[in-house]
Amino acid sequence: MISGAFFYRLYGLIIRSDFWLEETDSCPAAAPDVQIAAADLSQYSLPFEGFRQFVVLPEGDLLRFRGVGAFLVRAGGREIAVDLDPAFDLRLLALPLLGPVIAILLHRLGYLVLHGSAVELDGEAAVFLGDKGAGKSTTAASLVAAGYPLIADDVVAVRLSGESTLVLAGFQAMKLDSHMEERFDPGAGHIIEPSDGLFTNGKIRFRLNRDNPRSPLPLGTIHVLDRGAANVFRPFAAVDSFQALIRFSYFPRLGTAAIERGESATLFAKAAALAGRASVGQLTVRNGLDWLPELASFLSHADRRDHALA
Structure with missing residues (x-):
């Protein structure tokens, strides 16, 4: 090896x-x-x-x-x-x-690194964040299985460069609940061995048979996931956007040494800069796997921020 x-x-x-x-x-x-x-x-x-x-x-x-x-x-x-x-x-x-x-x-x-997944949607990077059990991997996997390109899973890197905000392409592999493999067409990918759930909280590692995007994509909407009776998007105010970016940043997850005063100041500056220019909000996703195919259509609607999909 x-x-x-x-x-x-x-x-x-x-x-x-x-x-x-x-x-x-x-x-x-x-x-x-x-x-x-x-x-x-x-x-x-x-x-x-x-x-x-x-x-x-x-x-x-x-x-x-x-x-x-x-x-x-x-x-x-x-x-x-x-x-x-x-x-x-x-x-x-x-x-x-x-x-x-x-x-x-x-x-x-220098990147702001988020713990989540990113999928290309309408030429932009749609980012999905959430607590454990909120369904961020399942939501992202359902879009990828439907043919939308994966940008990154687990580690999402955002770069602020001048007036542009870009999401960098990671690699074509995801950590999935085992039942999500059935959502992919035969030949769409393969399980990476060993797949015994070690270090993945019981999930499999699934390698997609796709080429990785070569270029970064402009940041679209950052969705903080929840589950409910209907698909609904509610935009955050700037202060709530900032708090969400801090909460779901990757670096503080490493422990006490990552949140000391000097480290926190650097992270806060990155999050504040992104909160000032990004669209961030809560995405409530309709309960049940059978409803996931309609999610891409909902997310593509220009007016999705102020209505629910019945």
Whole structure:
């Protein structure tokens, strides 16, 4: 599984990796923006309790998982050092590496990183956020199964550049409830093995047989999901938009070190900038999988912000 070099393109970056990553798209060898390199990180083996440890060091951001290994996002965001436990199954590497580790790197590169999913709709990136059980993965998967392109799942990176607000393309893989595989046409994708729910809260990893978008897409609406009797969208006021962006940001999920005063100030500045220009609101999705096919039509309506779909 470890070789001289693999090259990938994700989140607008060319990645040179010592590790094969099935979830991502390969690209021709080129000068990399980021290197993922096997390294000895034993000097950072500090005792910790629980499953995960996150520490901000002068050298960069250290993330350790019990039974997995250690990852160091070096200061400057141009290298991820990886030191895996010998017994760890390399086929599961993308779960930490393309989840919290890449989220740290994107945060350090200046993006606002959200924990959610993004799907292309009407030429824009429709973003779905929500608490556990709100159905963000199911909602995004239903749109993708209906043919709408996936932009990113789990880690959504938003870049504010001048007057434009863009969402960067991640990779063509999703974490799904097992029953959602049935919503996809045969040949639409495959389950990545092993698929025993380890590190995915019981979900499968599903690799789509589609090419990843090459360019970022303009940000459309950010939807905070809820469930109810009808499809309804209610726009947030600016202060509620700001609070939602903070609540569903990825970086604070890493623990105490991610919400210290200096870290919080940086995050608040990004969220405030985005809240001032983005359309954010609560999307109530009609209960039941049978109603999901009508959701794309509802979301495409220009007047969806002030009516419910009966």
